[in-house]
Amino acid sequence: MNQQVVILGPAHPLRGGLASFNERLARQFQHEQDDVCIYTFSLQYPGFLFPGTTQYSSEPAPDDICIKVRINSVNPINWIQVGKALKKLRPDIIVVRYWLPFMGPCLGTILRIAKKNKHTKVVCIADNIIPHEHRPGDKQFTRYFVKPVDAFVTMSAKVLNDLKQFTNKPAKQIVHPLYDNFGEAVSKETARAYLNLPATEKIILFFGFIRKYKGLDILFDAMKILKERNAGIKLLVAGEFYEDEQPYREQLAQLHIQDVIYLHTSFIEDSKVKYYLSAADFVIQPYRNATQSGVTPLAYHFEKPMLVTNVGGLPALVPDEKVGVVAEPNAQDIADKIWRLYALGESYFLPYLQAEKQKYSWAVLTGTIRSLAEKAS
Numbered sequence: 001m002n003q004q005v006v007i008l009g010p011a012h013p014l015r016g017g018l019a020s021f022n023e024r025l026a027r028q029f030q031h032e033q034d035d036v037c038i039y040t041f042s043l044q045y046p047g048f049l050f051p052g053t054t055q056y057s058s059e060p061a062p063d064d065i066c067i068k069v070r071i072n073s074v075n076p077i078n079w080i081q082v083g084k085a086l087k088k089l090r091p092d093i094i095v096v097r098y099w100l101p102f103m104g105p106c107l108g109t110i111l112r113i114a115k116k117n118k119h120t121k122v123v124c125i126a127d128n129i130i131p132h133e134h135r136p137g138d139k140q141f142t143r144y145f146v147k148p149v150d151a152f153v154t155m156s157a158k159v160l161n162d163l164k165q166f167t168n169k170p171a172k173q174i175v176h177p178l179y180d181n182f183g184e185a186v187s188k189e190t191a192r193a194y195l196n197l198p199a200t201e202k203i204i205l206f207f208g209f210i211r212k213y214k215g216l217d218i219l220f221d222a223m224k225i226l227k228e229r230n231a232g233i234k235l236l237v238a239g240e241f242y243e244d245e246q247p248y249r250e251q252l253a254q255l256h257i258q259d260v261i262y263l264h265t266s267f268i269e270d271s272k273v274k275y276y277l278s279a280a281d282f283v284i285q286p287y288r289n290a291t292q293s294g295v296t297p298l299a300y301h302f303e304k305p306m307l308v309t310n311v312g313g314l315p316a317l318v319p320d321e322k323v324g325v326v327a328e329p330n331a332q333d334i335a336d337k338i339w340r341l342y343a344l345g346e347s348y349f350l351p352y353l354q355a356e357k358q359k360y361s362w363a364v365l366t367g368t369i370r371s372l373a374e375k376a377s
Contacts, residue, residue, distance in 0.1 A: 083113025103140030156313030
């Protein structure tokens with residue numbers, strides 16, 4: 001039976017991983033013959049809360065998805081208006097993204113009002129329940145948000161466990177679907193030419209927003225160890241700083257490793273993602289802590305072996321010495337495991353990557369959402 005689905009969360013003109021995810025999810029619902037629309041933010045974060053340069057994409061809006069720019073995260077009058085509009089619309093399912101307690105009051109209010117129609121079921125995709133960086137009010141905002149939600153989908157065991165501190169409502173963990181909406185891989189030669197990188201160097205990739213918990217500073221220390229071994233490995237850093245970049249630049253100078261680092265630290269537009277993933281030999285995720293990572297399914301899509309650290313939900317998605325390697329979150333072990341990646345070689349991992357990636361279907365996510373919504377009926 002075809003259903004009417006509303007997704008509440010970031011989408012164009014906003015940019016980033018959540019927006020890409022929501023747009024890809026909308027396409028899956030459309031593929032399954034549902035009527036779907038994304039309600040995104042006219043104001044997502046006040047400027048002082050946003051750590052990057054801009055919240056907005058410079059790329060054209062998708063022409064195949066219904067996107068309504070409606071939600072103001074700091075205006076309670078707007079929350080009431082959006083809630084009333086959704087109450088009247090009577091969608092069968094609202095899929096709401098929750099990634100930051102700051103959004104709790106806004107989204108919690110909208111959902112309370114929308115559900116007064118006694119018809120709509122609400123399923124939350126919870127990226128984080130307890131955030132990486134703690135702020136006053138986090139728990140209160142999350143408790144407020146959780147109450148009108150009928151069921152939850154998580155993509156890591158940690159988030160599923162964190163959720164138990166706030167609710168016993170139905171919840172199911174799935175694997176993060178593949179980001180297959182960035183196009184197909186190009187040859188390494190083509191990708192490196194596009195990015196103006198040497199064709200024959202050994203190049204590893206750190207990809208995504210740069211924040212403390214992602215451990216780029218630990219990776220810099222590992223690069224120092226590899227340089228001292230004359231490993232001949234270069235690191236490409238591709239992503240925008242979401243915190244002060246000066247300590248990182250000072251660290252590079254202190255370690256004397258500027259010559260083995262390529263810094264591409266502006267926001268990477270969706271149309272360029274394929275070049276960065278295709279240019280790399282391996283993808284490195286040196287995180288201090290993590291719930292799940294959108295970089296892992298991205299690496300799967302482009303069939304790039306990866307290193308992840310033994311934190312949060314990361315190792316569960318990367319079988320050791322099959323689709324990559326698992327390292328402890330310290331410079332010495334990360335350096336040793338990068339060395340191990342090159343010892344095994346890219347081609348060693350390819351059959352495992354191609355087999356493992358079959359688990360990462362968007363249909364699994366839509367099916368899980370439908371099943372949870374039905375149970376809530």
